[in-house]
Amino acid sequence: MYGPRDLQVYVRNSSHQIVGQLDDFTQVQLVMRYNAVSNWTMDISATERNVALLAPGSNPNGGLIFELYGTTLLSGPIHTFAYAMGADGTRKLTLAGPDDTQYLANALVWPDPAHAIDSQATAYYTVTNSASYTETLMKNLVNLNLGPGAITERRKGGLTVETSSNRGKTGQSFKYRFEPVLDALTEIARGAPIGTPPGYLGFRIRQKDASAGIEFQVYATTNRLDTATFSEGRNNLISYSYQVQAPTASYAILGAGRETVDGSESAAVVAKELFGYTRVDTQPVFPGYRVESFVDVGEVDPTATDAQAQLDEKGQDALYTGATSVTVSMDPQDTPQLTFAKDYFLGDQVTVVVPYEGVIQEQVREVELTFNASSGLTTEITVGTEATTSHKTSGATKRLNTLADMIKRLNTRK
Structure with a gap:
């Protein structure tokens, strides 16, 4: 179980050398994402020392490192530097940025x-x-x-x-x-x-x-399904919610190769060969629900010696991301037996017992840690499939991202 001062925050310069440590922050928030870009924010008083360490003018291309009992949770550049003075004369810095995975x-x-x-x-x-x-x-x-x-x-x-x-x-x-x-x-x-x-x-x-x-x-x-279990009965859940959503793709039609068709640039029309892939959903909450999806894999040459291996990779990838979405958002209660970063981490598989659905066993996809100098530590964790819509991303934003990704693939896979 952690308190706000168990977090160590170090400042680095453009050469990634540590040039100081910060211990007077009022709040630090870390949003850690599995196999994705994480983010951090920090509020701290605008003392002369802090400004000298953190301002872009005095520490260009600087960054922060966040450690918990010697384990680096994340590190990243300072992308936002904001200064504010209140009516009472208090001066505050607000800093934010992505983690180094942004590169x-x-x-x-x-x-x-x-x-x-x-x-x-x-x-x-x-x-x-x-x-x-x-x-x-x-x-x-x-x-x-x-x-x-x-x-x-x-x-x-x-x-x-x-x-x-x-x-x-x-x-x-x-x-x-x-x-x-x-x-x-x-x-x-x-x-x-x-x-x-x-x-x-x-x-x-x-x-x-x-x-x-x-x-x-x-x-x-790590598979921690037997050692990392969250449930009301274990008294390690302060609050939680969950949802399941039907799959967006359970049968994938892959269009591979290219052939010339006058007047058409449609990937489905000009595909040289077509291949079908199906998936048995690992979440049996929508049995027999069929959703067909076309996937452009025009960069795969159907005559290549490794064509089958490439098609298998693309087909399973499409079906994996389009599978039934299961999401659990929870505020866990740390216990001596089960504490984040000690007993489980991002990407680990854990068990959550919920009403009506029973047992959900999925990966830890996102962890939000908020260290507040006055109120202590709060933790929010998202467990679910990759198709999970993060509670930080609206459905509309996700749809726009998906559309942008489709356009990007059309532009790059010529």
Whole structure:
């Protein structure tokens, strides 16, 4: 169980060196997301020392590191710096930013990362029936597109890539062309379920412990279904809500390759070959509910030797993201036996007992920690499937993001 002062906040400079520690904040909020960009905000008094450490003018491209008992929860750059003076003369700073995983969203997967954009030698970044493990493929992709192995103009200063521990599976095949690195990593990780029941590899960028610099890391999620159980009967739920939503895709029609059809640019019309994929929903709350969806995978050559492996990856990815959505939002009560960051973490599989639905066993997708100097720590946790709509994202926003993603794929997969 934690209090507000159990959180350590350090300030770093543009070279990722620690230049100070902050212990007089009034509130810190961390929104940690699994395999996605996290965010942080902080309110702190505008003392001369704090302004000198945090203002862009005195610490350009600086950032913050948030640790809990020596474990780095997240780190990231300062993207918002705001100053305010109240009518009573109090002066306050409000700071905000993403975590370092943002750099994965900022970079695209170039077809040929070894050459400048006007000297691309291939149409796609391609992996074919790889003998390397999933973790190694993920780290290679990051290394070549923004890590030490990237061309100079694309290299993120101070970023290193953790040595691979060969987790995941071999035999994966995929192609990318200007998708965000973050999206590619998410798709690759989905293609290599680990454990029973299956979880997935997690990834992030964060400040390296005990040294300057940031590091791309891959970690294995943990099955804690038997050890991390939340229920009213265990008195470890202050409040909670849940919802289930019908699947948006249970049968995927994949259109692969391209052929010329006069007057048409529709992916469904010009697809050279069509393939069908179905999925047995792991959430039996909408039995037999069929939703057909067309998926453009025009970058897959149906005649390629690894075409089946690529199609399997794309088909299962479409059905995974379109599966029944199960969401539990809860405010848990920390206990000596069950405390976040000690006994479970982002991506771990946990059990939540709820009325009417019974038992929900899914991954921890989002954790919001609020450290308030006067009222202590509050925690909100979202457990559910990947199709879960975060309580931080409105349905309208999610639909706009989905539409933007569809347009992006049409523009990049030529």
